[in-house]
Amino acid sequence: MDTELSLAEVAEMARTLDADITVIPDGDRYLWESIIHGWRGKGRLNLLAMRPSAQPNGNWVREAAITGVKRLRLLAANCRAGVAAYALRSPLGRTPGLGKWVHDPVTLTATIDDVNRVRSELLDVADGHWVAVVGSITERKNLELVGRSLLGVTGANLLLAGKIEPSALAKAHAALSDLRDAGVSVIQWNRPLTDREFDAVIGAVDCIVAAHTNEGPSGVVSKAAAAGTRLVLAGAHSLRRDAKILGRTRAYWCRLDTAELRAALVKSLAAPAPLPLAGFGSSRFTAALLKGDS
Numbered sequence: 001m002d003t004e005l006s007l008a009e010v011a012e013m014a015r016t017l018d019a020d021i022t023v024i025p026d027g028d029r030y031l032w033e034s035i036i037h038g039w040r041g042k043g044r045l046n047l048l049a050m051r052p053s054a055q056p057n058g059n060w061v062r063e064a065a066i067t068g069v070k071r072l073r074l075l076a077a078n079c080r081a082g083v084a085a086y087a088l089r090s091p092l093g094r095t096p097g098l099g100k101w102v103h104d105p106v107t108l109t110a111t112i113d114d115v116n117r118v119r120s121e122l123l124d125v126a127d128g129h130w131v132a133v134v135g136s137i138t139e140r141k142n143l144e145l146v147g148r149s150l151l152g153v154t155g156a157n158l159l160l161a162g163k164i165e166p167s168a169l170a171k172a173h174a175a176l177s178d179l180r181d182a183g184v185s186v187i188q189w190n191r192p193l194t195d196r197e198f199d200a201v202i203g204a205v206d207c208i209v210a211a212h213t214n215e216g217p218s219g220v221v222s223k224a225a226a227a228g229t230r231l232v233l234a235g236a237h238s239l240r241r242d243a244k245i246l247g248r249t250r251a252y253w254c255r256l257d258t259a260e261l262r263a264a265l266v267k268s269l270a271a272p273a274p275l276p277l278a279g280f281g282s283s284r285f286t287a288a289l290l291k292g293d294s
Helices: 007-017 028-037 060-078 112-125 143-150 166-181 195-204 219-227 237-246 258-270 283-289
Strands: 021-024 044-049 083-089 100-103 129-134 156-161 186-189 207-212 230-235 251-254
Touching (some): 007 028, 007 044, 060 083, 100 283, 112 195, 129 143, 143 166, 143 258, 195 219, 219 230, 230 237, 237 251, 251 258
Parallel strands (some): 044 083, 129 207, 230 251
C-alpha cells in the first residue's frame, strides 16, 4: 500500500472495492487519524503498529512517557467503531493484558543444502567459530563494540552479512582492522541478502550477535532461536526480555560494554549448540490481522 495515502483515501478505496476487511501492516502513522475521524470505509480497519514503544534516548522518563502515549493511542483507536489496532510483539514474549497484540512471524526459507554451503564457504576461510552480525547493519547495531569485544575471544572469526551503513563501517574501521591484525578472519558480505541467503547465514554460523541501541522485536533473534543458533544479545531491554525467555542454554544478554560482551561471547561459544525452537510460524500473525470481528 502507498504509505502516502491518507486514511480518508484508504477508506474510499475500501468502499470502491467493497472490502470486508482493510489491513494496513505499517499502521503507526494512521493511529491518530483513526482516533480523530474513525473509520469511514467499508467493513473493518485493522491497523498494525510496528513501533509501539519509544526508542531509547538516554532519558528513561521521556522514554516511558512516549511509550505511554503510544499505548494510549492504541487503546483509543480500539475504542473507535470498526477499528482494531494491534501492536507488533516479539514471538518470544507473552502478550500484555491490555490492548491487542500480534506476534512477529518467523519463517526459515533456507534448505539444509543452503546452510551447509554457507558453512563450507566460511570454513574454507578459517576454522574455529564464526560469529555474525546480520541484516541491515546501521550504527544502532554497534558494530564497533562487537569488533572490540571479539578481540581476545580465542578461535572466533567475524562475518558481517547484509548491507552495512557507510557511517557504521567507518566508525568500526579501526576495530575491524585490529581484529585482522590479531589474525581474526573478518568477512564482509556488504550487500542486501535474499531471504534464503539471510536464513542460510543464520543457520550456518555458530553465534549471532545482536547488540542493539534501539528497542523492538528482532527478527534476527527469532530466526536464530528457530534455527538453533547461539545468541549473544546486548543493549536493548527488549533483547534482555528475549534472552530471559530463551534461557542461558540459548541466549546471553549483557550491557553495551566491551568486557561484558566479550565474556558473554566466550560463555556462549563454550556451550553446546541449542536445538532448534519450533512453533514460530505465521498462522497466528495472519489470523489476528485478518479477523473481522476484533
